[in-house]
Amino acid sequence: xxxxxxxxxxxxxxxxxxxxxxxxxxxxxxxxxxxxxxxxxxxxxxxxxxxxxxxxxxxxxxxxxxxxxxxxxxxxxxxxxxxxxxxxxxxxxxxxxxxxxxxxxx
Amino acid sequence: xxxxxxxxxxxxxxxxxxxxxxxxxxxxxxxxxxxxxxxxxxxxxxxxxxxxxxxxxxxxxxxxxxxxxxxxxxxxxxxxxxxxxxxxxxxxxxxxxxxxxxxxxxxxxxxxxxxxxxxxxxxx
Numbered sequence: 001x002x003x004x005x006x007x008x009x010x011x012x013x014x015x016x017x018x019x020x021x022x023x024x025x026x027x028x029x030x031x032x033x034x035x036x037x038x039x040x041x042x043x044x045x046x047x048x049x050x051x052x053x054x055x056x057x058x059x060x061x062x063x064x065x066x067x068x069x070x071x072x073x074x075x076x077x078x079x080x081x082x083x084x085x086x087x088x089x090x091x092x093x094x095x096x097x098x099x100x101x102x103x104x105x106x
Numbered sequence: 107x108x109x110x111x112x113x114x115x116x117x118x119x120x121x122x123x124x125x126x127x128x129x130x131x132x133x134x135x136x137x138x139x140x141x142x143x144x145x146x147x148x149x150x151x152x153x154x155x156x157x158x159x160x161x162x163x164x165x166x167x168x169x170x171x172x173x174x175x176x177x178x179x180x181x182x183x184x185x186x187x188x189x190x191x192x193x194x195x196x197x198x199x200x201x202x203x204x205x206x207x208x209x210x211x212x213x214x215x216x217x218x219x220x221x222x223x224x225x226x227x228x229x230x
Binding site for chain 2: 001031033035086088094100
């Protein structure tokens with residue numbers, strides 16, 4: 001079965017740029033989306049179709065996808081961005097989620 | 107804006123059937139191009155898609171759960187439901203319902219409106 005691999009944790013200083021990766025075989029040939037989940041809350045879609053932002057999502061969030069790696073980039077990281085982030089793709093008739101990355105803003 | 111709300115028992119005994127319902131407000135299910143999906147999150151925070159259903163009844167299921175899952179939709183009540191049979195402790199999770207946008211031509215789907223989640227514990 002298809003797998004998406006994310007680093008368990010990423011740390012970033014306030015105001016800096018955070019990059020969270022998601023790796024999978026030929027992932028660049030698929031569309032990837034990203035979710036943000038804060039403690040005790042439901043996931044929120046922040047990127048879909050690799051690069052698109054839903055209405056209401058800050059322009060500080062951007063996405064890319066090429067080769068075997070998709071990347072979620074958060075520019076000017078704020079304390080409120082501290083959360084778990086999950087990538088997701090559709091492969092061979094099933095939805096696949098990455099294991100999640102905890103973003104810590106130090 | 108669409109709102110989704112899960113409901114159902116918080117405790118289910120092993121080998122029994124887990125049943126949850128998702129109530130949709132803010133619009134008629136049959137007027138949207140969405141599928142309506144179920145996703146669960148384990149205590150270890152792993153997300154797992156269970157399946158999705160269109161208002162017409164067409165379904166997609168996670169192959170790993172397909173033998174135990176049944177989805178249904180009741181457009182008159184603006185609700186859709188999940189039944190998961192023969193549960194074990196491994197089915198303990200927070201169960202979310204969500205809108206599922208599926209583009210069959212480009213082969214992708216994503217979940218943009220989520221319910222608040224319903225914790226289901228499997229224990230005797």
